[in-house]
Amino acid sequence: MKIAICPGSFDPVTKGHLDVIKRASKLFDKVIVVVMQNVRKKDSNSFTVEERLDFIKRCTCDIGNVETDSYVGLLADYAREKNAAAIVKGLRAVSDFEDEFQQSLTNMRLNPDVETVFITAKSEYMFLSSSVVKQVAGYGGEVDDFIPAQIIDEVNKRLNHK
Numbered sequence: 001m002k003i004a005i006c007p008g009s010f011d012p013v014t015k016g017h018l019d020v021i022k023r024a025s026k027l028f029d030k031v032i033v034v035v036m037q038n039v040r041k042k043d044s045n046s047f048t049v050e051e052r053l054d055f056i057k058r059c060t061c062d063i064g065n066v067e068t069d070s071y072v073g074l075l076a077d078y079a080r081e082k083n084a085a086a087i088v089k090g091l092r093a094v095s096d097f098e099d100e101f102q103q104s105l106t107n108m109r110l111n112p113d114v115e116t117v118f119i120t121a122k123s124e125y126m127f128l129s130s131s132v133v134k135q136v137a138g139y140g141g142e143v144d145d146f147i148p149a150q151i152i153d154e155v156n157k158r159l160n161h162k
């Protein structure tokens with residue numbers, strides 16, 4: 001069974017993330033979406049890990065081969081624990097590339113058994129990130145085009161400070 005992991009902060013999950021997860025689910029037998037609890041980014045998160053996991057679960061419940069999880073530690077170790085064949089990352093633009101390339105080479109060194117696979121972002125989601133959602137929602141802007149319908153009310157309630 002070919003297992004892929006889709007790691008990220010997902011603070012919150014966006015339509016761009018979801019598109020990558022869906023496309024990965026067609027390529028692999030099982031996809032584990034894992035909320036990485038990045039110690040460095042911890043204080044800047046708007047949603048708890050439990051909330052982020054709940055959002056992802058609600059938006060992926062119609063995809064049979066997707067599971068969710070969270071992890072504190074090295075992605076290379078997590079991949080080994082799960083016996084994953086691939087780490088799937090979405091690539092939006094050249095700006096993502098350098099950092100992703102560095103992470104991919106590091107993971108290759110730490111765990112040579114896992115390949116990093118890049119999925120090109122859909123053109124309509126090229127600009128989209130969780131930070132964009134937070135900025136727009138924070139000022140009362142409409143985020144319906146950016147995040148899945150299942151989570152809009154909760155995201156607005158938390159982020160709209162107007």
Ligand code: ADP
Nearest residue numbers: 007008009010016017089090121125128129130
């Ligand atoms: P963000 O950059 O939005 O904070 P994460 O750290 O949660 O996102 O990213 C998890 C993964 O999803 C990364 O591989 C990232 O490149 C990818 N990703 C994020 N937004 C998009 C998007 N709009 N389209 C495709 N991939 C994306």
